[in-house]
Amino acid sequence: MPLSPSATRDLLTRLGHQPKRFLGQNFLVDGNIVRKSLELAGITAADTVVEVGPGLGTLTSALLEAGAEVWAVEKDRQLHAHLTETLVPAHPRLHLMEGDAMEEPLAGLPPEKSAAFKIVANLPYAISTPWMDAVLSGPLPVRMVLMLQQEAAQRYVAQPGTKLFGSISIFMQSAYVIEPGHRVGSGCFFPKPDIESVLLNLGRQPAPFVFPAATKALIRACFQQRRKQLGSILRDKVPAETLARWFARLEAAGHGPSSRAEQVPVALWREFMV
Numbered sequence: 001m002p003l004s005p006s007a008t009r010d011l012l013t014r015l016g017h018q019p020k021r022f023l024g025q026n027f028l029v030d031g032n033i034v035r036k037s038l039e040l041a042g043i044t045a046a047d048t049v050v051e052v053g054p055g056l057g058t059l060t061s062a063l064l065e066a067g068a069e070v071w072a073v074e075k076d077r078q079l080h081a082h083l084t085e086t087l088v089p090a091h092p093r094l095h096l097m098e099g100d101a102m103e104e105p106l107a108g109l110p111p112e113k114s115a116a117f118k119i120v121a122n123l124p125y126a127i128s129t130p131w132m133d134a135v136l137s138g139p140l141p142v143r144m145v146l147m148l149q150q151e152a153a154q155r156y157v158a159q160p161g162t163k164l165f166g167s168i169s170i171f172m173q174s175a176y177v178i179e180p181g182h183r184v185g186s187g188c189f190f191p192k193p194d195i196e197s198v199l200l201n202l203g204r205q206p207a208p209f210v211f212p213a214a215t216k217a218l219i220r221a222c223f224q225q226r227r228k229q230l231g232s233i234l235r236d237k238v239p240a241e242t243l244a245r246w247f248a249r250l251e252a253a254g255h256g257p258s259s260r261a262e263q264v265p266v267a268l269w270r271e272f273m274v
C-alpha cells in the first residue's frame with residue numbers, strides 16, 4: 001500500500017529529502033490510483049515491466065507484489081540509494097539503475113526482453129514528451145499506463161487542425177490506440193502538483209508504425225514552422241521526386257504543397273518519405 005501524505009512527508013524528513021520540483025517529484029499517495037494503474041495494464045506475474053522514476057517505490061512495490069519483473073531507472077541519487085537499501089534486497093526481480101530516462105528510456109531493459117513488455121509509470125513532468133518520443137522509436141511496449149500532465153496527454157490525442165496537433169500526436173497515433181484513462185486529482189500526490197494529471201492507457205496497434213529517425217526529424221521541422229507552407233519548408237530537404245509523389249497524395253486528399261503541417265491527417269504523414 002502507498003504511504004499516506006503524512007507518512008510520505010515523515011519518510012522524506014527521515015531521509016532528509018526535499019522533493020525536487022525540477023525532477024517532478026510528486027509522489028503517489030493514493031492506493032486506488034496504484035491499483036487502477038496495475039489493473040489497466042493487466043499486470044500478472046508473467047509480465048516484464050519498465051518503470052521510469054520509481055521515487056519512493058510505491059508503484060514499484062505494487063508491480064513486484066503482483067509478481068512482475070521490473071526494470072526501473074531513477075535519476076535522483078538519494079532516492080536510488082533508498083530503494084537500493086529497502087526494495088532491492090528483497091526483490092530479485094527488480095532491476096534498478098541510477099540514471100536519466102532520456103538516456104535510458106527503457107531503464108536498461110535487455111534486448112532479449114523487448115519483444116513483449118509493458119511500461120507503467122508516474123512520469124516526471126519535465127521529460128514526459130521527449131521521453132515518449134524516444135519510446136515511440138521502438139522497441140514498442142505492448143501497453144503503457146502512464147500518469148502524466150493533462151496537457152501532454154491532450155497533445156498525444158490531438159486531431160489535425162487543432163493547436164495541440166504536433167509531431168508527437170502523429171508518432172503516437174501511428175502506433176497506439178488511446179483507451180479511456182482517468183482524471184487524477186492533485187490530492188493523490190504529495191506534494192500536490194499545481195497542474196491537472198491524467199492516467200493514460202495506451203494499447204499497441206496490431207500493426208504499429210514506427211517512423212525512421214530521419215523522417216521524424218523532418219516532421220518535427222515542419223511543426224517548428226507551423227505557419228509556413230509545407231512546400232517551402234520541405235523543398236530543400238527532401239528529394240524532388242519523393243516530395244512530388246507525397247504532394248500528389250496530399251492533393252488527392254484535398255491538401256497540397258500550400259497546406260500547413262497541422263492540417264495534414266496522421267494517415268497521410270505515414271506515407272511521407274516511404
Ligand SMILES: C[S@@+](CC[C@H](N)C(=O)[O-])C[C@H]1O[C@@H](n2cnc3c(N)ncnc32)[C@H](O)[C@@H]1O
Nearest residue numbers: 023027028053054055074075076100101122124
Ligand atoms: C512523479 S515522481 C513519481 C515517483 C513514484 N513513481 C510515485 O509514483 O510516487 C517522478 C520520479 O521520476 C524521477 N525522475 C525525474 N526525472 C527523471 C529522469 N530524467 N530520469 C529518471 N528518473 C527521473 C524523480 O526523481 C521521481 O522519483
